Structure formats: structure tokens, C-alpha cells
Amino acid sequence: MKVIKITPRGFCFGVVSALKIAVDAAYNPSIPRPIYILGNIVHNHFISEALKKIGLITIDDKSKTRLELLDLVDSGTVIFTAHGVSTAVINKAQQKGLYIINATCKFVNKTNDYIIDKIKQGFDVIYIGKKRHPEPEGAVGIDPEKVHLIENIEDIKKLNLTNSKIAITNQTTMSFWDVEKLAKEIQNIYPTSEFLNEICNATQVRQVGVLNKAKNADVTIVVGDPLSNNTNKLAFISEKMANTKSYLIENVEDINPDWLIGNNTVAVTSGASTPTAITNEVIDFLESFDEKDESTHHMISKLNYLNILQIIPNQNSNNN
Numbered sequence: 144m145k146v147i148k149i150t151p152r153g154f155c156f157g158v159v160s161a162l163k164i165a166v167d168a169a170y171n172p173s174i175p176r177p178i179y180i181l182g183n184i185v186h187n188h189f190i191s192e193a194l195k196k197i198g199l200i201t202i203d204d205k206s207k208t209r210l211e212l213l214d215l216v217d218s219g220t221v222i223f224t225a226h227g228v229s230t231a232v233i234n235k236a237q238q239k240g241l242y243i244i245n246a247t248c249k250f251v252n253k254t255n256d257y258i259i260d261k262i263k264q265g266f267d268v269i270y271i272g273k274k275r276h277p278e279p280e281g282a283v284g285i286d287p288e289k290v291h292l293i294e295n296i297e298d299i300k301k302l303n304l305t306n307s308k309i310a311i312t313n314q315t316t317m318s319f320w321d322v323e324k325l326a327k328e329i330q331n332i333y334p335t336s337e338f339l340n341e342i343c344n345a346t347q348v349r350q351v352g353v354l355n356k357a358k359n360a361d362v363t364i365v366v367g368d369p370l371s372n373n374t375n376k377l378a379f380i381s382e383k384m385a386n387t388k389s390y391l392i393e394n395v396e397d398i399n400p401d402w403l404i405g406n407n408t409v410a411v412t413s414g415a416s417t418p419t420a421i422t423n424e425v426i427d428f429l430e431s432f433d434e435k436d437e438s439t440h441h442m443i444s445k446l447n448y449l450n451i452l453q454i455i456p457n458q459n460s461n462n463n
């Protein structure tokens with residue numbers, strides 16, 4: 144089957160950096176034990192399982208905030224994830240006497256610094272992001288009275304802000320086009336508001352890659368974790384903007400041959416938190432897929448945790 148390998152895809156700068164920080168901690172005997180990761184270091188459960196094999200304990204519970212999760216840690220080291228945390232989380236970890244390692248992506252820090260600066264100047268900040276995602280939790284946690292999380296137009300209508308100074312910014316991994324659209328809606332209601340689009344470059348170039356390439360395929364396979372926001376956006380862009388049916392899979396074993404039979408060309412991409420080895424296995428499978436040969440219709444993954452933790456990005460699959 145013809146395979147369009149959309150580039151760039153897979154690990155971004157922030158994910159590689161966070162993984163290196165976590166793996167280095169695991170192999171450094173001077174770091175206090177046990178070592179906990181507050182939430183998934185990046186949104187990919189294969190990575191969390193691989194980190195467990197080298198002694199790092201991921202604490203995650205979708206019903207709990209990062210601040211609440213910290214109640215489960217009483218000693219040792221805590222690693223903050225690439226998505227960032229609020230000042231309240233940092234303060235609480237310090238009060239508990241924990242050794243802190245901060246793996247927040249520098250682009251998330253940049254957005255949070257912008258929010259802090261605007262609040263100091265007397266602004267209210269409207270933050271476009273996904274509810275119950277750790278990155279907005281960290282941003283809103285800077286000042287819950289002054290930072291207002293919105294996800295859609297209905298949320299904007301409920302705001303009723305009276306401050307004449309309003310700034311708009313966003314979660315780094317949203318759809319570029321959705322953020323632009325929502326920011327325009329906000330500026331219609333608050334015409335003097337300032338807008339700083341903080342979609343990170345890694346997210347943006349992956350989205351543009353899908354928009355330009357998926358339209359040449361009959362179907363798109365997006366490799367990544369269903370919890371990963373940037374991965375979901377890639378599937379959305381293929382389907383809603385490039386008009387190519389997309390399927391989000393976690394690894395090669397999730398592929399249903401019925402999606403491919405009767406089609407000639409498949410496009411493949413992967414989220415910024417998807418290990419390169421998992422995507423390469425998917426590509427190998429698709430390239431050998433022959434609808435007339437049933438022996439090519441299923442594949443059992445041969446990867447182990449060492450393949451998953453391969454954190455040196457493939458030059459063909461990563462431009463950022």
C-alpha cells in the first residue's frame with residue numbers, strides 16, 4: 144500500500160527534553176527515592192509504563208488536579224511534567240520537603256510568564272484551552288480570579304468581564320485555526336483585548352503538515368494516545384479540514400484492515416508525545432499491507448520498553 148509519511152511528526156523538543164530529564168533522574172543515585180512523576184510525563188501510556196520499568200512512579204488520576212495528586216506524595220522526589228504546574232503546586236511540594244525536578248516545556252513557561260506579566264499590569268486574561276487538561280490547570284492556577292479558561296463560544300458568552308484591560312492567549316497544543324476563530328469572537332465582544340497566539344511551533348508545523356498532505360490520501364492513521372491533545376487535533380484536522388477520514392491508534396495492533404481494504408493510499412502522522420519506534424512499526428505494517436494477502440492484515444507489536452524510551456529523535460520524523 145502506498146504510504147505518505149507526513150513530516151514533521153512524533154516527538155517534539157519539549158517531550159524529548161522532559162523524557163531526558165526523567166530518565167537521567169532514574170539513573171542518578173544521588174536523587175532522593177522514591178521518584179514520583181506528578182501526572183503522565185507526556186500523554187502516552189506506553190512511555191509511563193516504560194518509565195515504571197526503570198523505577199519512576201507515575202501518579203495519575205483523571206478526577207484529581209495536580210494539587211490534589213500531590214497529597215499522595217510524602218517523601219522523595221517529585222517530577223513536574225512537560226505541561227507545567229501552578230505556583231500553588233510548587234509551593235506545596237516545597238512545604239512537604241520534596242526534592243523537585245521541573246520538566247515543564249520552555250514554551251509552556253513562556254506562555255505562563257506572559258500571563259504573570261499581564262496580571263501584574265492589571266489585565267484579566269482569557270485563556271483558550273481544554274478543560275481538565277494539566278496545561279490549562281497550571282495557567283489558571285497562576286491566579287484563578289484573573290485567568291479565565293474558555294473552550295468554546297458558549298464559555299465566552301458567560302464571562303461578563305468589566306475590566307477594560309483584557310489579554311487573550313492559549314494552550315500550546317490547540318488547533319491553530321480554532322484558536323484564531325475563538326480569539327476573533329472574543330475580540331468582537333471585547334474590542335480592545337490583546338491577543339498573543341501561543342500555539343507552539345512544533346504543534347503548528349505538525350498541523351500544517353496534516354492539512355497539506357492528508358488530502359492526497361484515502362485515509363489517515365494518527366498514532367498517539369487518546370489523552371494527548373495535540374494528537375487529537377491532528378486527527379480532527381485530517382477529517383474536518385483535509386476531508387480525509389482519520390483513525391487514531393495507540394499502536395500497530397489497533398489497525399483494523401477494513402479501514403484499508405479498497406483504498407490505495409494511507410497518510411501517517413503521530414502526536415508530539417508518540418515514541419518514534421511505535422510510529423515506525425505502523426509504517427512498516429502499512430507498507431507491507433496487501434488486501435489480497437490476509438497474512439499481512441494484522442501485526443503483533445515487537446517493541447519493548449527500551450525501544451519506547453529511545454529518546455534520540457529520528458531525523459526524518461522530527462523537525463523541532
Ligand code: SF4
Nearest residue numbers: 155157248250315343
Ligand atoms: S507540544 Fe510544544 S509546548 Fe508541548 S511539549 Fe512539545 S514543544 Fe513543548
